[in-house]
Amino acid sequence: xxxxxxxxxxxxxxxxxxxxxxxxxxxxxxxxxxxxxxxxxxxxxxxxxxxxxxxxxxxxxxxxxxxxxxxxxxxxxxxxxxxxxxxxxxxxxxxxxxxxxxxxxxxxxxxxxxxxxxxxxxxxxxxxxxxxxxxxxxxxxxxxxxxxxxxxxxxxxxxxxxxxxxxxxxxxxx
Numbered sequence: 001x002x003x004x005x006x007x008x009x010x011x012x013x014x015x016x017x018x019x020x021x022x023x024x025x026x027x028x029x030x031x032x033x034x035x036x037x038x039x040x041x042x043x044x045x046x047x048x049x050x051x052x053x054x055x056x057x058x059x060x061x062x063x064x065x066x067x068x069x070x071x072x073x074x075x076x077x078x079x080x081x082x083x084x085x086x087x088x089x090x091x092x093x094x095x096x097x098x099x100x101x102x103x104x105x106x107x108x109x110x111x112x113x114x115x116x117x118x119x120x121x122x123x124x125x126x127x128x129x130x131x132x133x134x135x136x137x138x139x140x141x142x143x144x145x146x147x148x149x150x151x152x153x154x155x156x157x158x159x160x161x162x163x164x165x166x167x168x169x170x171x172x173x174x
Contacts, residue, residue, distance in 0.1 A: 004056075005056065006055055008052070009050075011068055011076070011077050012042070012048075012076040013048055013050060015041055015042075019073050022073075023074075026068060026071065030063075030067065032054060033055065038051045038153060038154035051154060051155060053155060084157045084158065085158055085160050086131050086132065087157075088130065088156075089127070090139070091152075092139065092142065092150040093148040095146030096122060096123070096145060097122045097146075104145065108138070112137075123148060135152065
């Protein structure tokens with residue numbers, strides 16, 4: 001497999017001082033890179049969820065997962081697969097100095113389902129929530145117009161709901 005393959009990991013840790021530093025230290029101490037990182041408290045305040053993106057082949061990722069599992073306060077590690085829904089938030093300010101550029105920007109915003117959250121006479125700030133690959137594609141499409149500023153979140157991911165058997169579904173609306 002390609003050594004640059006992208007992997008998203010969800011790590012459930014006890015919500016205690018220093019736990020994020022331990023996970024990051026594990027990566028830096030072994031020469032692994034973290035491309036992006038987000039951390040938040042879960043619905044159960046005793047735990048936090050770390051979502052991180054790293055790159056490597058399957059053997060490297062397997063080694064990373066085994067090393068993370070060895071940390072005392074780690075409760076669970078999941079590698080995000082095709083059975084997950086992943087989203088990333090991007091805010092980008094784009095230059096649109098003439099009517100043609102504004103029309104093109106409006107077309108691109110509609111095309112990807114983004115929205116304008118702020119504007120001035122020749123600049124527009126766009127918000128896009130989408131899978132990371134779609135955010136990358138949108139940024140490439142607006143780059144010729146002139147990106148003035150851009151900020152992206154790390155991806156977040158949750159398992160895709162499984163289809164329920166017909167007999168276990170609740171009452172249906174008429």
